[in-house]
Amino acid sequence: MSKPVILIGNGGHAAVITDILLQQKRSIMGFTAPEKQENRFGLSYLGTDKVIDSYNISDIELVLCLGSIGVPYIRADIFQQFKTKGYTFSSVIHRNAIISPYSKLGEGVQIMASAVIESFASVADNTIINTSSSINHDCSVGSSCHIAPGVTLSGSVIVGDLTHIGAGSTIIQNVQIGSQVIIGAGSLVLQTIKDRSKAYGTPAKEV
The missing domain is CATH 2.160.10.10 (Hexapeptide repeat proteins)
Structure with a gap:
């Protein structure tokens, strides 16, 4: 069975990703963002990205919900940061x-x-x-x-x-x-x- 996921980001691309995950009945634990925000789907704000370190890498998967307009350096940096720690990213x-x-x-x-x-x-x-x-x-x-x-x-x-x-x-x-x-x-x-x-x-x- 699929593991529960934590979403990184809460913007427009995150809304599209959340919609897909809900249609697939994936378990979403909540989302991270630089500061506390409301979520249009009613998801829970978990904290900044640092809170992910408190979750066991074998218990969850991550979904990177940042879009990009220019060169997607931020997406690449976040992805590599958590891969280095051993976390797995779920495809959507x-x-x-x-x-x-x-x-x-x-x-x-x-x-x-x-x-x-x-x-x-x-x-x-x-x-x-x-x-x-x-x-x-x-x-x-x-x-x-x-x-x-x-x-x-x-x-x-x-x-x-x-x-x-x-x-x-x-x-x-x-x-x-x-x-x-x-x-x-x-x-x-x-x-x-x-x-x-x-x-x-x-x-x-x-x-």
Whole structure:
């Protein structure tokens, strides 16, 4: 049986994650945040992230509920902090997501409603595949990425770690996107984007 979970965060992305977990009848112990806050689902505020250290690593799982707009450094830092202590992150997958049994998903991935993960695609640890995004055959998405709503990765696209691909963007087949990259919303990416770059437009150009 699934272990009870503690949610890290209480913002908009946390609301989407909570909704999925409640639909799946997961046991939610409460949430952490920098200060005491109300929760729209009536969940209990447990304290700051430090309170997690008081829970036995074998009794719970964590769900990282922070979204990201730019490079998702904060998500990556929190994930690594608790992994180093031995905690496990639960993956959250919406019941309407379509995931090939021949794909590979890492720990703590979050696959939102109507997302598609096709055959032989891989999604690494702590990555968000947001609503209605399509990760086509043989794509590889790195760790701690955010693939925003409505993104299309055509076949054999490679996305490096800590990269944000903005809503509605399309990456054509066989293109490589580096690590720590930001692709602006609505972009059409036709060529390789190097590490630590920003690019946007149709076609997308580095800035």
